[in-house]
Amino acid sequence: MASINKVILIGNLGKDPEVRHLEGGVAVARFPLATSETFKDKNGDRQERTEWHNIVVWRGLAEVAEKYVKKGQSVYIEGRIRTNSYQDKDGVQRYSTEIVADNMTMLGGRPDGGSSAQGSGSGSYNNEPSSAGVSTSSGSMGANKGGNSKSVAYEEEPDDLPF
Amino acid sequence: MASINKVILIGNLGKDPEVRHLEGGVAVARFPLATSETFKDKNGDRQERTEWHNIVVWRGLAEVAEKYVKKGQSVYIEGRIRTNSYQDKDGVQRYSTEIVADNMTMLGGRPDGGSSAQGSGSGSYNNEPSSAGVSTSSGSMGANKGGNSKSVAYEEEPDDLPF
Amino acid sequence: MASINKVILIGNLGKDPEVRHLEGGVAVARFPLATSETFKDKNGDRQERTEWHNIVVWRGLAEVAEKYVKKGQSVYIEGRIRTNSYQDKDGVQRYSTEIVADNMTMLGGRPDGGSSAQGSGSGSYNNEPSSAGVSTSSGSMGANKGGNSKSVAYEEEPDDLPF
Amino acid sequence: MASINKVILIGNLGKDPEVRHLEGGVAVARFPLATSETFKDKNGDRQERTEWHNIVVWRGLAEVAEKYVKKGQSVYIEGRIRTNSYQDKDGVQRYSTEIVADNMTMLGGRPDGGSSAQGSGSGSYNNEPSSAGVSTSSGSMGANKGGNSKSVAYEEEPDDLPF
DNA sequence: TTTT
DNA sequence: TTTT
Numbered sequence: 001m002a003s004i005n006k007v008i009l010i011g012n013l014g015k016d017p018e019v020r021h022l023e024g025g026v027a028v029a030r031f032p033l034a035t036s037e038t039f040k041d042k043n044g045d046r047q048e049r050t051e052w053h054n055i056v057v058w059r060g061l062a063e064v065a066e067k068y069v070k071k072g073q074s075v076y077i078e079g080r081i082r083t084n085s086y087q088d089k090d091g092v093q094r095y096s097t098e099i100v101a102d103n104m105t106m107l108g109g110r111p112d113g114g115s116s117a118q119g120s121g122s123g124s125y126n127n128e129p130s131s132a133g134v135s136t137s138s139g140s141m142g143a144n145k146g147g148n149s150k151s152v153a154y155e156e157e158p159d160d161l162p163f
Numbered sequence: 164m165a166s167i168n169k170v171i172l173i174g175n176l177g178k179d180p181e182v183r184h185l186e187g188g189v190a191v192a193r194f195p196l197a198t199s200e201t202f203k204d205k206n207g208d209r210q211e212r213t214e215w216h217n218i219v220v221w222r223g224l225a226e227v228a229e230k231y232v233k234k235g236q237s238v239y240i241e242g243r244i245r246t247n248s249y250q251d252k253d254g255v256q257r258y259s260t261e262i263v264a265d266n267m268t269m270l271g272g273r274p275d276g277g278s279s280a281q282g283s284g285s286g287s288y289n290n291e292p293s294s295a296g297v298s299t300s301s302g303s304m305g306a307n308k309g310g311n312s313k314s315v316a317y318e319e320e321p322d323d324l325p326f
Numbered sequence: 327m328a329s330i331n332k333v334i335l336i337g338n339l340g341k342d343p344e345v346r347h348l349e350g351g352v353a354v355a356r357f358p359l360a361t362s363e364t365f366k367d368k369n370g371d372r373q374e375r376t377e378w379h380n381i382v383v384w385r386g387l388a389e390v391a392e393k394y395v396k397k398g399q400s401v402y403i404e405g406r407i408r409t410n411s412y413q414d415k416d417g418v419q420r421y422s423t424e425i426v427a428d429n430m431t432m433l434g435g436r437p438d439g440g441s442s443a444q445g446s447g448s449g450s451y452n453n454e455p456s457s458a459g460v461s462t463s464s465g466s467m468g469a470n471k472g473g474n475s476k477s478v479a480y481e482e483e484p485d486d487l488p489f
Numbered sequence: 490m491a492s493i494n495k496v497i498l499i500g501n502l503g504k505d506p507e508v509r510h511l512e513g514g515v516a517v518a519r520f521p522l523a524t525s526e527t528f529k530d531k532n533g534d535r536q537e538r539t540e541w542h543n544i545v546v547w548r549g550l551a552e553v554a555e556k557y558v559k560k561g562q563s564v565y566i567e568g569r570i571r572t573n574s575y576q577d578k579d580g581v582q583r584y585s586t587e588i589v590a591d592n593m594t595m596l597g598g599r600p601d602g603g604s605s606a607q608g609s610g611s612g613s614y615n616n617e618p619s620s621a622g623v624s625t626s627s628g629s630m631g632a633n634k635g636g637n638s639k640s641v642a643y644e645e646e647p648d649d650l651p652f
Numbered sequence: 653t654t655t656t
Numbered sequence: 657t658t659t660t
Contacts, residue, residue: 002237002270002433003174004402005198005214007244008332008497010167010565010594014657034658035168037243051168051244052657072658074165074596076330076499080200081170081214081244083260090253097246097260105499107165107328107563107596165596166659167565171334171495173402173431237433239336239493268336270400270433270491328563328596329655330499331524331540333570337492361494363569377494377570400491406526407496407540407570409586416579423572423586433491503653523654541653561654 007099009053009077010107011035017057019066027062031055031069033077033099054098055079061104068106078103170262172216172240173270174198180220182229190225194218194232196240196262217261218242224267231269241266333425335379335403336433337361343383345392353388357381357395359403359425380424381405387430394432404429496588498542498566499596500524506546508555516551520544520558522566522588543587544568550593557595567592 014032021027036050055077057065069075079101088094177195184190199213218240220228232238242264251257340358347353362376381403383391395401405427414420503521510516525539544566546554558564568590577583 002402002431003198003200004172004239004431005174005200005216006171006334006404008167008169008171010165010596012658014659032657035166036659037166037168038660048660050658051246053168053244074659076167076328078332081216081260081262083214094257095259097244097258105328105330107499165565165594167594169497169567173433239491241493241495268491268493270336328499329524329526330497330565331526331542332497334495334497335493337494361492363492363494377572379494379570402493407542407586407588409540420583421585423570423584425570501654503655521653525655527656537656539654563655 005080007077007079007081009033009035009055009079009099010074011053011077012074013069013071014052016071017062017065017069019062026059027066029057029062029065030098031065033075053077054096055101056082056098057101057104061101064104069104074107076103076105076107077101168243170240170242170244172196172198172218172242172262173237174216174240175237176232176234177215179234180225180228180232182225189222190229192220192225192228193261194228196238216240217259218264219245219261220264220267224264227267232267237270239266239268239270240264331406333403333405333407335359335361335381335405335425336400337379337403338400339395339397340378342397343388343391343395345388352385353392355383355388355391356424357391359401379403380422381427382408382424383427383430387427390430395430400433402429402431402433403427494569496566496568496570498522498524498544498568498588499563500542500566501563502558502560503541505560506551506554506558508551515548516555518546518551518554519587520554522564542566543585544590545571545587546590546593550590553593558593563596565592565594565596566590 011033014034017029017031019027019029033053033055034050035053036048038046038048041047077099079099081097082100083095083097085093085095174196177197180192180194182190182192196216196218197213198216199211201209201211204210240262242262244260245263246258246260248256248258337359340360343355343357345353345355359379359381360376361379362374364372364374367373403425405425407423408426409421409423411419411421500522503523506518506520508516508518522542522544523539524542525537527535527537530536566588568588570586571589572584572586574582574584
């Protein structure tokens with residue numbers, strides 16, 4: 001086998017996350033994330049191209065996204081590529097690619113607050129750009145709200161070993 | 164800005180690379196790469212899901228792909244996600260996602276040789292699994308002409324891939 | 327906060343793993359991993375530099391390392407950098423850097439078998455270069471032998487959702 | 490061969506970069522970068538461990554570091570691990586590990602300005618947390634000051650191809 | 653020596 | 657639809 005499917009993104013949310021709470025209490029959040037690259041075209045003019053990524057986060061990370069992550073903010077995402085296939089109305093096979101995140105870290109950024117249910121003004125964020133400092137990794141935590149699998153992993157690592 | 168768009172894959176080629184030599188001598192190679200993950204479904208049964216990635220490599224890396232990389236082989240890919248949009252025949256906006264690789268390293272693997280122009284049997288590869296040891300990163304090699312612009316004949320081959 | 331510490335390596339083991347089973351049943355394995363880069367010196371001559379990394383794996387991954395990973399083999403490692411400090415005999419502060427792996431995937435390669443307790447000949451490996459296909463991620467599995475947190479995570483991901 | 494040696498870090502500078510301009514005009518900058526992880530110890534108490542990484546950047550990136558990167562700021566670093574060996578005064582072989590960065594992206598953060606030549610107060614930064622937006626990749630650009638190999642690479646990528 |  |  002020997003398979004690796006890993007994505008690392010830093011970008012800005014194009015919209016607030018859309019969160020759904022499934023039967024069983026599992027949360028799923030989705031949001032578009034923009035990354036942009038600058039390059040010079042053949043005339044030497046500086047051009048920018050923006051890439052939009054469909055981010056999906058589950059469980060504890062979805063709840064973090066729901067509470068703390070807003071349109072405009074900058075986040076670090078680690079995850080894997082997943083392409084779903086479906087039939088369109090004409091029966092043609094179509095593909096839709098998304099990034100299933102298993103690590104999300106807020107980097108601050110510029111939330112506009114405008115479309116946020118919590119309605120947090122932009123001022124407080126701008127005064128403390130990356131103060132929220134919320135970072136979570138998904139893992140086998142199930143619906144374990146507020147859990148952080150990374151902490152759990154470290155917790156059981158005996159750190160006071162003689163080497 | 165502060166944008167990162169990075170993909171790391173290890174997987175197997177679903178087909179030999181298709182190589183095109185553009186006007187100006189620039190080479191482009193494309194191939195599907197499979198990664199697979201194993202998981203347990205809700206009944207506790209082990210399931211496997213295969214993800215297919217559309218890999219694109221340019222210039223020197225494309226020439227390496229053309230010469231050394233075959234269906235079935237395992238490669239390490241580092242690159243970025245790129246989603247192209249186009250109108251389908253009904254004028255609907257469609258998206259197609261690919262991975263533009265800027266680093267490709269052969270890991271050996273299991274070439275079947277069947278559709279390869281060189282027609283090397285699998286035996287020699289199996290005797291020296293990662294002996295080729297070809298690793299290249301694209302960089303500022305630019306329009307480094309000198310590539311052989313002759314296209315390798317591509318033999319259509321029925322296969323059971325999902326695309 | 328907003329901290330990321332991530333390492334990705336592909337290299338070959340310089341020795342068989344040394345495994346210790348701690349009080350409580352937790353396993354720790356250590357092995358040196360070589361990566362090498364090729365570059366041209368100022369005279370344009372091709373040079374190779376080998377980097378040695380001290381890999382540390384815990385729990386289930388350590389047991390995988392103990393059973394399946396041998397000197398000479400190629401592995402993919404994902405982990406984090408950790409620098410331990412200690413006093414040398416003269417009371418000078420010294421540092422020792424290691425990579426704590428939380429994902430290890432066998433890529434096949436070229437075990438020499440010589441120093442292996444299992445003494446598996448190289449032939450079987452060469453016939454099936456990456457057939458072992460052992461890949462494990464550490465997580466909140468504790469001493470949960472044979473567990474694979476990545477599988478667990480997927481297991482609870484409702485895959486048949488309407489999107 | 491098949492070797493990969495890749496490091497991805499997000500952390501804060503512990504000091505302003507120290508920059509040296511070598512004979513031939515090549516610049517080298519060095520700075521310590523802190524990453525920190527939070528975990529629960531065996532008593533369930535939250536603990537933090539900080540890791541210090543010795544970052545080295547060359548050429549254009551070093552000049553970016555010199556001009557724009559200050560103590561306290563948050564940066565994304567991509568690079569490789571390099572362990573140098575030397576003899577200490579007693580002739581004992583010692584090792585020193587550093588991260589040679591080939592990509593550095595400023596993420597904003599909290600510069601204290603105190604030791605900065607430009608002396609920019611923290612206010613302006615806090616108002617525009619990641620406004621500097623400087624991102625550069627080193628490459629085979631040699632002493633090509635101010636060059637950006639990533640741009641160069643993209644520049645020559647014919648983006649208007651028929652696929 | 654950073655940051656939260 | 658973000659950000660610079």
